[in-house]
Amino acid sequence: MTIGKIFAVLAVAALAACGSTSDTVFTATTGSYRTFSAGASSANSDGCNVAWAFNDPMIDPFTAASDPGLPIDVTITGTTGIIDLDPGVTAVGGTRTIAVAINSNAISTSAGSNWEKNISGTDCNYDQTVSVTGDITANDELALTASYTKTRKSGTCTLGLLYIRDPATSAGNDSFTSCTSTIHFLATRTGPLP
Amino acid sequence: MKKLAVVVAFAGLLAGCNQQAVTDLAACKVDLTKLQAEASAAKVAADAKIASLEQTSAALQAKVTEFENAAAAAAAEAQAKVDAGKAKVAAKVTAVKKAAAAADAVVANPTKATTTTQQKARSVR
Numbered sequence: 567m568t569i570g571k572i573f574a575v576l577a578v579a580a581l582a583a584c585g586s587t588s589d590t591v592f593t594a595t596t597g598s599y600r601t602f603s604a605g606a607s608s609a610n611s612d613g614c615n616v617a618w619a620f621n622d623p624m625i626d627p628f629t630a631a632s633d634p635g636l637p638i639d640v641t642i643t644g645t646t647g648i649i650d651l652d653p654g655v656t657a658v659g660g661t662r663t664i665a666v667a668i669n670s671n672a673i674s675t676s677a678g679s680n681w682e683k684n685i686s687g688t689d690c691n692y693d694q695t696v697s698v699t700g701d702i703t704a705n706d707e708l709a710l711t712a713s714y715t716k717t718r719k720s721g722t723c724t725l726g727l728l729y730i731r732d733p734a735t736s737a738g739n740d741s742f743t744s745c746t747s748t749i750h751f752l753a754t755r756t757g758p759l760p
Numbered sequence: 761m762k763k764l765a766v767v768v769a770f771a772g773l774l775a776g777c778n779q780q781a782v783t784d785l786a787a788c789k790v791d792l793t794k795l796q797a798e799a800s801a802a803k804v805a806a807d808a809k810i811a812s813l814e815q816t817s818a819a820l821q822a823k824v825t826e827f828e829n830a831a832a833a834a835a836a837e838a839q840a841k842v843d844a845g846k847a848k849v850a851a852k853v854t855a856v857k858k859a860a861a862a863a864d865a866v867v868a869n870p871t872k873a874t875t876t877t878q879q880k881a882r883s884v885r
Contacts, residue, residue: 615884618884619881619885620885624878631876
């Protein structure tokens, strides 16, 4: 074998190696996932002040009290899945869960949640829609971006109930009528669904 | 002849009397005109006085109404302030009672305090 042929073989082998790593497809399995490392996707994109509620521990933005994070439920069936960001919360009307499609490692929303939420013990009702996109970054590990839209429907929905802040000033917003948030967070499986 | 003299004398008297009467009448007319002018001037003055008094009366009445309204507004404002003060005090009392009840609840059940942040998180998610 000549020197030239040897170089040619090595070049082909190197090219083949380059392609092999990007073909790794990870698997997310059904279960309860812990969320963490949450934040606004861009400056002032968390108008509804939602991101803190996806951290673990969660740090109350007004009182600085901390508490263990809330899990999310993920159900995977082949190339489709259901993500429930609010397990256990009663939907007054509509659909609380988000239907997703899984293509290789990519996650996209096929039908977002769209439901009416009531703040327990109050007359505050608001409509909420959420969609998610993201990736499966390792087995049972997700990197998700959630887009929220909240619109007050009835009752008195004030600062203390919704914890909404003015994105421009970070001051509490007492006259909530609607808001949007685009946030990102990581999620890792902690066990089966409860 | 005597009779003639008497007649002439009588005629003379009559003529004299008539002359005096004409003179008196003229003087009376002058006086009457004067009095009429004075009366007319007095009436004009009296009318002007009446109009002036009526204007003063109207102005005073307006002033009285203004004072009455101001007094009513001041009374209403004072009452509103008293009511607001009462409401404030009542709200303060309620808030203090609420805070005391919450503090008691936390002391009685510490796990309840730790769920508050989670409840808030559920409400914003």
